[in-house]
Amino acid sequence: MNRMVDNNKSVANRLIEMVGIRKSFPGVQAISIADFDLNKGEIHALVGENGAGKSTLIKILTGVQSADEGEIKFEGRAVNFRTPLEAQLSGIATIYQELTLVPALSVAANIFLGQEKCRRGMLDHRNEHNKSIELLKRLGAAINPDRLVSELSVAHQQIVEIARALARDAKVLVMDEPTAALSPQEVSHLFVVLNELTSQGIGVIFISHRLDEVLSISDRITVMRDGKTIDTRPVVRFSRTELIEQMVGRSIEQEFPKVVCEISEKCFEVRKLSNDSIKEISFVAHRGEVLGIAGLMGAGRTEVARMIFGADRKNGGILFLDGNRLEISNPHDAIENGLCLLTEDRKAQGLVLGASVKDNFSLTNLSKWSSLGWIDKKCEQERFAYRSASMNIQLAHQNQKAEELSGGNQQKLLLARWLETNSEIIIFDEPTRGIDVGAKYDIYLLIGKLAAEGKVVIVISSELPELLGICDRILVMRRGKLSGEINDMANATPEQIMALAV
Secondary structure, three states: OOOOOOOOOOOHHHHEEEEEEEEEEEEEEEEEEEEEEEEEEEEEEEOOOOOOOHHHHHHOOOOOOOOOOEEEEOEEEOOOOHHHHHHHOOOOOEEOOOOOOOOOOOHHHHOOOOOOOOEOEEEHHHHHHHHHHHHHHHHHHHHHHHHHEEEEEHHHHHHHHHHHHHHOOOEEEEEEEEOOOHHHHHHHHHHHHHHHHHHHOOOOEEEEOOOOHHHHHHOEEEEEEEEEEEEEHHHHHHHHHHHHHHHHOOOOOOOOOOOOOOOOOEEEEEEEEEOOOOOOOOEEEEEOOOEEEOOOOOOOHHHHHHOOOOOOOOOOOEEEEEOOEEOOHHHHHHHHOOEEEEOOOOHHOOOOOOOHHHHHHOOOOOHEEEEEOOOOOOHHHHHHHHHHHHHOOOOOOOOOOOOHHHHHHHHHHHHHHHHHHOEEEEEOOOOOOOOOOOHHHHHHHHHHHHHHOEEEEEOOOOOOOHHHHOEEEEEEOOOOOOEEEEHHHHOOOOHHHHHHHH
């Protein structure tokens, strides 16, 4: 789906130009030197590892923060937005991964929130309704303006966000990880919408860790690393391997490192697991095996993991570990029986973001270090130091808040916590969502290491190249059922998985 756009645009077509941007915080040089520009009708991707400076650069552009040095021009004139509202009123709209809609309001009310029009002292709902229809039609979306936003899918909510930006006459759309929660079909529709917007002269800044999408939808790519702009060039002049190496600053021989393990005896068995939406799922997993579970959003992948872990009620089903039947009715039972689950939403369901990294590590392990109500602080400290070092968790100090870590380090922290429980069955649900390519590589190595230690590793992912790259076998789900199994990994393709998934 590579776009064919003239990248040699004149200055007259330049929407944004950022030159010599620098920004520091106490003890941290967030951006040492960065340049970025955007043309009309262009999708310009901004990529880099977590901590590379992307978010800071965008915050400076959109008035959330101010630069220490540098110049910003918007449509040829020097600007210095002091607030996000100033940037919005000038025509720069930001659509974040965590959408900012009001669920209890209608689609039309959300689109015109903050710019409502009155007629005879009353809100002009008819006008909002009609204009909403026009905006949504412009985006190719058949969404009823009177529906509550809470009733919409994530993909449709994102379209409403874009419609709200268009209602404010946005000339620039900044999209931060826009596809993280979308299915492949929804991603394709979003790209159609973006192409339509650029044909109307709107410029798009596209920020994503999904390199396949970056290479597919972008006209140009700017790479940032360690607070610096490393390179900017047309997408056709980037190979995937070169893009990764520029982002991480080192050569990576394999994007998906696979540790060769001896797959031994059957260890874990699920028989006829079911609830109202899951229909008698049965499978086995072996020690030393990385077992993947694929399927479209809503197929039931996460529901299966949560039932296994005791987080959701099941109507039926039996679990066995090493031939012994497991009685699991809650997560505590699962932990006691050697199971752990790294949830797909680590921020909401895995971590206590306001607590320290050490306290997050200790949450499920305090009983090991406690006696008569007292915690052995020395033992706790030693175990945390050991696990954080072995997992290569990058942190300033043990009392640093978990919310201050990058996505990759948050995931490593969760994994360190579970490894301390000596879990035998480790279930990863979307292990690399929102994680940069360098941290993904580290997570893949850790998954391989766990399998090599004889653990059972189950990986649920919507990233098909990820599953194909690190798994020994893949189960595919469709509408709450297992629709197939892929064993010949040497010849497996994304098309095979999708054929079973749809």
